[in-house]
Amino acid sequence: MIVSSLKLRNWRNFRSSEISLSQRTFVLGANAAGKSNLLDVFRFLRDICSSQGGGLQSALQLRGGFSKVRCLSARQRPYIEIDITLKASSDSEDSWRYRLSITQEPRGFRRPIVEREEVYKNDERILKRPNADDDADPERLIQTHLEQVNDNVKFREISRFFGAITYLHLVPQLLRYADAISGRIIETDPFGQGFLERVAKTPERSQKSRLKRIEAALKIAVPNLRELKFERDEATGRPHLAALYEHWRPNAGWQQEDQFSDGTLRLIGLLWALLEDESLLLLEEPELSLNSGIVQQMAPLIYRMQRQRRRQVILSTHSVDLLSDKGIAPEEVVLLDTSGESTQAVNLSDLDEPYSLVKAGFSVGEAVLPKTIPRQIELFSTVSD
Amino acid sequence: MVLFSEDILLEQAARRIIASIAPNVFVGSTMGNKGYNYFAKSLPSIKRSLNGIKFVVFLDGDKLGQLCPIQQIHQWFGDPVPPNLCLRFAIHEVETWLICDRTNLANFLSVSPNVVPDLDDSVPDTKEVLLGVARKSRDRGVRDDMLPAANHSSAIGPAYNSRLTEFIQDHWDINEARGKSESLDRACRALEAFL
Ligand SMILES: Nc1ncnc2c1ncn2[C@@H]1O[C@H](COP(=O)(O)OP(=O)(O)O)[C@@H](O)[C@H]1O
Numbered sequence: 001m002i003v004s005s006l007k008l009r010n011w012r013n014f015r016s017s018e019i020s021l022s023q024r025t026f027v028l029g030a031n032a033a034g035k036s037n038l039l040d041v042f043r044f045l046r047d048i049c050s051s052q053g054g055g056l057q058s059a060l061q062l063r064g065g066f067s068k069v070r071c072l073s074a075r076q077r078p079y080i081e082i083d084i085t086l087k088a089s090s091d092s093e094d095s096w097r098y099r100l101s102i103t104q105e106p107r108g109f110r111r112p113i114v115e116r117e118e119v120y121k122n123d124e125r126i127l128k129r130p131n132a133d134d135d136a137d138p139e140r141l142i143q144t145h146l147e148q149v150n151d152n153v154k155f156r157e158i159s160r161f162f163g164a165i166t167y168l169h170l171v172p173q174l175l176r177y178a179d180a181i182s183g184r185i186i187e188t189d190p191f192g193q194g195f196l197e198r199v200a201k202t203p204e205r206s207q208k209s210r211l212k213r214i215e216a217a218l219k220i221a222v223p224n225l226r227e228l229k230f231e232r233d234e235a236t237g238r239p240h241l242a243a244l245y246e247h248w249r250p251n252a253g254w255q256q257e258d259q260f261s262d263g264t265l266r267l268i269g270l271l272w273a274l275l276e277d278e279s280l281l282l283l284e285e286p287e288l289s290l291n292s293g294i295v296q297q298m299a300p301l302i303y304r305m306q307r308q309r310r311r312q313v314i315l316s317t318h319s320v321d322l323l324s325d326k327g328i329a330p331e332e333v334v335l336l337d338t339s340g341e342s343t344q345a346v347n348l349s350d351l352d353e354p355y356s357l358v359k360a361g362f363s364v365g366e367a368v369l370p371k372t373i374p375r376q377i378e379l380f381s382t383v384s385d
Numbered sequence: 386m387v388l389f390s391e392d393i394l395l396e397q398a399a400r401r402i403i404a405s406i407a408p409n410v411f412v413g414s415t416m417g418n419k420g421y422n423y424f425a426k427s428l429p430s431i432k433r434s435l436n437g438i439k440f441v442v443f444l445d446g447d448k449l450g451q452l453c454p455i456q457q458i459h460q461w462f463g464d465p466v467p468p469n470l471c472l473r474f475a476i477h478e479v480e481t482w483l484i485c486d487r488t489n490l491a492n493f494l495s496v497s498p499n500v501v502p503d504l505d506d507s508v509p510d511t512k513e514v515l516l517g518v519a520r521k522s523r524d525r526g527v528r529d530d531m532l533p534a535a536n537h538s539s540a541i542g543p544a545y546n547s548r549l550t551e552f553i554q555d556h557w558d559i560n561e562a563r564g565k566s567e568s569l570d571r572a573c574r575a576l577e578a579f580l
């Protein structure tokens with residue numbers, strides 16, 4: 001399944017936005033424009049559906065409560081609404097729509113409650129709340145039906161999908177020094193500490209085939225890299241990755257992951273994640289600590305990995321290099337426009353000028369550069385070349 | 386030696402050319418790959434570096450306009466051209482150099498050989514020509530990679546560059562192509578003398 005569109009009301013710094021999403025979506029914005037906030041919508045849905053202690057109340061608590069999540073400049077009635085459409089695949093007509101409005105109890109503890117919850121399957125409404133049961137027992141409104149196994153039978157599919165959403169913000173140091181730090185690994189391992197262990201636990205056949213695919217893609221992106229393999233340290237049994245570089249390099253021969261550059265390591269981690277599962281993958285600024293040559297190859301690399309798994313990827317970025325690939329379509333880019341009083345998320349394909357520029361053969365990076373769109377002047381302020 | 390290219394495909398082509406005519410030459414660092422504007426911005430730094438460092442520069446010729454290559458080079462770098470500089474234009478763009486190896490390209494893109502046009506440096510917009518060839522591919526993977534998806538309005542597909550990189554690295558016969566593209570033949574000869 002893929003998320004095909006998203007409508008937000010009063011979600012953090014998005015007072016009102018509506019965007020379409022594709023198999024590969026790039027969320028582009030300056031610092032503090034709301035990139036993480038946008039990705040957080042999907043993490044929020046995941047937290048509601050999480051099989052371990054999920055639910056609406058806990059998902060909001062994790063974020064500091066209802067008032068932290070609701071847009072500060074919200075007008076009218078203070079509710080939060082997420083309206084999301086899913087499709088079986090990017091070219092399929094079968095669709096799901098999930099719509100959730102959250103508000104606060106008017107008095108008493110002012111707990112967050114469901115104001116409205118609806119599910120549509122192929123445009124037919126199969127859930128509408130509040131319903132008679134909710135009227136009889138308003139206490140039910142502190143939970144969504146999405147999180148209730150007894151109530152989500154008819155749309156369990158989307159609950160599972162949300163529950164399996166993965167968020168990745170790989171920190172190479174954590175991955176590299178996992179042993180030394182021996183820190184607690186958060187259940188979903190967003191920072192990649194458990195990466196090598198996960199590779200190790202993968203059945204040998206899929207482990208080999210995934211590494212082969214990654215190796216083939218890396219050969220094009222990382223000049224001089226020739227082979228990639230998994231091995232165990234003979235003495236300690238610890239899992240390792242090793243790469244073979246072309247012979248003329250200093251330190252010729254096989255290198256283990258502790259000698260990889262931070263960038264190569266991050267890259268391998270995220271390519272692996274693309275092959276690991278089928279639900280939505282969220283990548284937070286994957287350009288960090290990668291050199292510009294590799295960042296330029298990131299978009300096609302992601303596409304290549306998607307060919308096998310069709311896993312949808314939504315990534316946030318503020319890198320011009322990442323958007324320099326001319327194969328990125330305006331339809332795949334969501335721009336966070338901070339020129340107004342609250343941030344507006346828009347599809348690049350809905351902006352006349354950048355759209356025409358990309359169609360004419362410029363890269364998205366070139367088309368949204370500050371000189372092209374003056375009001376986006378800050379977009380790339382932190383990126384230098 | 387520094388290799389400065391306008392984009393990724395030109396860099397890959399340049400690497401192959403250098404490897405084939407001067408196998409022992411080591412490409413120290415590569416720069417550019419950010420389009421023509423980036424080259425224009427880098428001009429002052431390149432000129433300063435030319436005092437001590439050799440630069441091989443590859444650009445697409447579609448930016449030349451009315452000028453001929455050597456006029457343009459004189460405009461940028463003065464006359465005589467600095468001895469540490471070897472700047473070559475692919476006329477009109479690097480795709481011409483690839484299309485000029487008809488047989489291998491046809492195989493690589495899974496089309497019959499007569500689908501790849503028999504052309505030379507006189508034909509402009511050869512990226513369009515190449516996309517047209519890819520559109521006729523029998524291999525769905527080639528079409529998906531090289532052409533924009535149905536509802537997408539980018540000029541090229543999501544793995545256009547990676548596919549052609551693969552072609553350049555593993556299949557492109559430079560000698561075949563330079564028989565038809567004069568700008569490629571001249572680039573090879575100039576590099577032979579330069580390296
Ligand atoms: N409830 C809210 N209402 C309005 N703005 C918010 C809310 N919560 C966070 N923000 C603002 O969002 C911005 C941070 O967005 P973030 O997603 O972290 O940016 P990015 O990831 O693009 O750097 C901050 O300026 C913060 O003040």
Ligand SMILES: [Mg+2]
Pocket residue numbers: 035036037
């Ligand atoms: Mg952020």
